[in-house]
Amino acid sequence: WPSIYVGIDVIVNQETPPHLDKVSAPSLLDLLVSLGTHAQFHVSDLSSIFGYQPGTMIYLAGKLLHHSAPKWEKGERIALA
Numbered sequence: 816w817p818s819i820y821v822g823i824d825v826i827v828n829q830e831t832p833p834h835l836d837k838v839s840a841p842s843l844l845d846l847l848v849s850l851g852t853h854a855q856f857h858v859s860d861l862s863s864i865f866g867y868q869p870g871t872m873i874y875l876a877g878k879l880l881h882h883s884a885p886k887w888e889k890g891e892r893i894a895l896a
Contacts, residue, residue, distance in 0.1 A: 826894045827851075831884040833859050836877035845877040845896065852890025857883045 822838075828851075839845055847856070849871040856867040859881045865873065867884065875882060884894070 824896045826896060828892050830886050833881045833883040835881060839878035841878045844874040847873045847896050849894055851893035854887050
């Protein structure tokens with residue numbers, strides 16, 4: 816289907832350490848969608864922690880802000896990024 820995004824990553828049951836997105840453009844926002852039983856999404860450059868429950872959508876300047884999805888206790892974790 817037509818999309819403004821260059822690619823889509825499907826992330827399943829992975830802890831994501833703090834990082835910057837290498838291929839993102841600094842002037843564009845990345846879209847992250849939670850489909851599993853996530854608990855939290857961290858943006859360390861903002862000293863912020865957000866709820867990341869199923870259906871949550873986060874727009875983020877991923878090339879500019881360090882972000883992560885830490886360990887979770889139980890369930891399946893699925894995200895589209």
